Amino acid sequence: MHTLRIVVAYKGTHYYGWQDLGSNEQKPTVQGCIHQALKKICKYQDCIVSGASRTDAGVHALGQVAKLTVPMDIKPLNLQMGLNALLPDDIRVTQCRACPLWFNPNRGAISKEYHYYFSVGSVANPLLSDIVTHITPAGEPLTCDPININKMKDACQLFIGTHDFYSFATRDASVRSTQRTISQCEIVLSNFSELNGDVYSLRMSGDGFLKHMVRYISGALIKLARGELDLSQISEALQARQEKKLAPKSKAKGLHLISINY
DSSP states (O other): OEEEEEEEEEOGGGSSOSOOOSSOTTSOOHHHHHHHHHHHHTTTOOOEEEESOOOOTTOEEEEEEEEEEESSOOOHHHHHHHHHHHSOTTEEEEEEEEOOTTOOTTTTOOEEEEEEEEEOSSSOOGGGTTTOEEOOOSSOTTTSOOOOHHHHHHHHHHHSEEEEOGGGSOOOTTOSOOEEEEEEEEEEEOOOGGGTTOEEEEEEEESOOOTTHHHHHHHHHHHHHTTSSOHHHHHHHHHSOOSSOSSOOOOGGGEEEEEEEO
């Protein structure tokens, strides 16, 4: 068997996440599409696709990493071109190279980076509706305060460092510890000039992320920016293992897996 490491970019709008559970043919997964394309190239011999991160339904990726195990010796560039010729237009293999048999894309990861994109203009841009979450102020449009980006920036500092993120994650019996170390958490104005600076991104990097962790954090920050939470509540949630969430998790479409480092 031969092993290769690929980097995959995809728009997750029409997929039931990354992981192929093999139980719902009506909802394709990104892993399943790659596996089907790989099987055709390998003439339907046994082959394996294993990914580094199980992105949710509707979540996008620029730098998903996967390991391919194939029964034939094939040049990485040829395999990359073959996969891209067979994959849907919203999935692309951007890198392909040989890797050792022992390489594990999940356990071998040192850090991951996610961006959560959101817009705060009075009208959402329909061209970005699949990849950016549009948020509006709480209350009546004529009387409510605008979205407070500075409050979000202040709150981001609370998440940097090593914390127990139990209060900002979905329960997962397979996870032994809910402690993670976050090295970057900031709000950045994104380069969407056609929106006159209305699109921002929450950028987070860390040694790992729990299930729905970024979406619960971004959900709490959005609620804070709308004046429905205060900083002390977010700080308390980081100190105590709370069962009740501060806010619903934000919409999946704004979340993008940017890179995985080894």
